Amino acid sequence: MTGLLALTVAAAFSGAAIYVSVAEQPARLGLDDKALLREWQPSYKRGAAMQASIAIVAFLLGLIAWWQTGGFAFLLGAVLIILPWPWTLMVMMPTNKVLEAMDASADNPQARALIVKWGSLHLMRAGLGVLATLAFLWGSHPA
Numbered sequence: 001m002t003g004l005l006a007l008t009v010a011a012a013f014s015g016a017a018i019y020v021s022v023a024e025q026p027a028r029l030g031l032d033d034k035a036l037l038r039e040w041q042p043s044y045k046r047g048a049a050m051q052a053s054i055a056i057v058a059f060l061l062g063l064i065a066w067w068q069t070g071g072f073a074f075l076l077g078a079v080l081i082i083l084p085w086p087w088t089l090m091v092m093m094p095t096n097k098v099l100e101a102m103d104a105s106a107d108n109p110q111a112r113a114l115i116v117k118w119g120s121l122h123l124m125r126a127g128l129g130v131l132a133t134l135a136f137l138w139g140s141h142p143a
Contacts, residue, residue: 003074006061007136010081013054014129017084020047021126025119029112037111038104040118044096048088051125055081062136073139080132084125092121 028039062078065071088096095118102108 002061002068003065003071003136003140006058006065006074006077006081007133007140009054009058009061010077010129010133010136013051013058013081014126014133016047016051016054017122017126017129021119021123025115025122029116029119033108033112034104036115037099037102037108040099040111040115041102041104044100052085055084058132058136062132065136065139069139071139073135077132077135077139080128080135083128087121087124087128091124092118095121 024043028036028043031039059078059082062074062081066074066078095114099111099114099118102111
């Protein structure tokens with residue numbers, strides 16, 4: 001049962017990350033530069049809080065499922081679903097901090113390039129989520 005919960009929560013993480021990459025990011029890039037940054041800043045804050053908490057829940061559920069079953073797939077899924085945390089903190093955070101510090105009411109000629117870069121970096125989060133979901137699916141499949 002815990003494994004199925006881990007699968008469900010990881011799928012929610014993946015769905016949110018994929019949505020950002022295939023719908024929200026392309027839509028925001030259609031905005032002018034000022035509106036682009038004004039949209040990205042609050043969206044990032046809300047999305048980061050949501051995805052971070054979902055990743056932690058899926059990670060903990062994956063660890064519990066691994067402990068309960070001994071299934072390697074659950075351990076693998078738990079590791080994969082938590083990897084967006086270090087990826088974000090070590091690789092994405094410098095870009096995030098620059099974008100968060102920008103004044104959205106002023107001209108920021110570098111904002112668009114940084115948001116494009118952010119979108120490319122965000123694809124890794126989606127990929128890790130999908131891999132974690134597949135690992136949890138594998139672990140949930142009866143032997």
